[in-house]
Amino acid sequence: MKSLAVKKQHAEPKTAIVLLSGGLDSTTTLALAQEAGFKCYALSFDYGQRHRVELHAARRVARKLGVAEHVIMKMDLCVFGGSALTSGLPVPKDRPLGEMGRGIPVTYVPARNTIFLAFALAFAEVKSCGDIFIGVNALDYSGYPDCRPEFITAFERLARLATQAAVERKVRVRIHTPLIALSKAQIVSTAARLGVDFSLTHSCYDPPRRGWACGRCDACLLRRKGFAEAGVQDTIQYLE
């Protein structure tokens, strides 16, 4: 009987928390986590972002990919101000791609990934799991400090000291970043291989209206470049 119980336990799928913005990167990350055999809980944030329409994309993706549960955490990052994504500052347009890696743009939201990962850690503890997936990318990234490998490693170290489950060694916290070393073109190719429906996703920082992307913000420019380089047809609609 004992061996049967052990077998049964082993047959249970591994569980993971996946941070899901509804963009191409987090959608691809979710698809990769599922391919790796994880039963996934998706976590999104309604933080006062001007591109709040991405939450509709997150809902569509979560439904289509069949996550175990999709939690949208509401919080008001606007009370701090300080970013073009949460305040009235204009979103930069038509920036040369070579400029994006240099300096930190005004679309940076203070401590965003620290906050997002902290909530993912809370969710993971409640679900008794230690695996957290985040679609950060250090190559084609827009210059955000909290997308770098050293930041992720430091968070993993913190997380192993932070929770009841980790301290009692019931789980080992692992922050998975399957996209961290990929170019945008490689992400597009990976998504295409996994059969991701691109039309469900949303990347634009400054969407002119629902269902459309501006085509000119950093996020749009990076996405377009990725699809062009990968030789894959995007299926979202760009205004320009």
Added chain:
Amino acid sequence: MKSLAVKKQHAEPKTAIVLLSGGLDSTTTLALAQEAGFKCYALSFDYGQRHRVELHAARRVARKLGVAEHVIMKMDLCVFGGSALTSGLPVPKDRPLGEMGRGIPVTYVPARNTIFLAFALAFAEVKSCGDIFIGVNALDYSGYPDCRPEFITAFERLARLATQAAVERKVRVRIHTPLIALSKAQIVSTAARLGVDFSLTHSCYDPPRRGWACGRCDACLLRRKGFAEAGVQDTIQYLE
């Protein structure tokens, strides 16, 4: 002219973010930060705690101590469940004090201090400062993993990699924990020395009604013991 400008800059007070729950510990921490010469921004959280009345205490304390600004961040930790402080689980009463340090109680909120410090870091970046005060206590603590010195050190390391200001070396993030090695009696004595008005503060996890403490939850028992040992008269009202 240049030297005058430099002098003026030096005369500006140092700025800090102080996590303020409205309890005795965070109030004492705020008073200590002010004594050290910091201009303080207070940050509280409305996270679905059953002792939400502590937010009234936080507002009273912030006003009385004259902080530069008091931000209350609203978020719904209840969506994750998992703690007696945010769910319907009963709050333990009359636990022997010796038991509190052992194991992690059901009043533990998953990843709470990780989340709170992440928001403090965002606030600090917006205010262009690196000093964050948190009233954690590792001695008379209730058994929470995220109150230990090793957790705080790991967060400080993370924070120095996490934000634009830190990466550009415009600020050096420091997490101040002035109470971490103090007993509750020492905290009470410190608060008394600083002239803290105890009646403004709130500690109870399970307040029977506004303005009253139950007197029997872990927080009440620790507070009462601290005042008794310090030989100081508490000025809040206990039901029992």
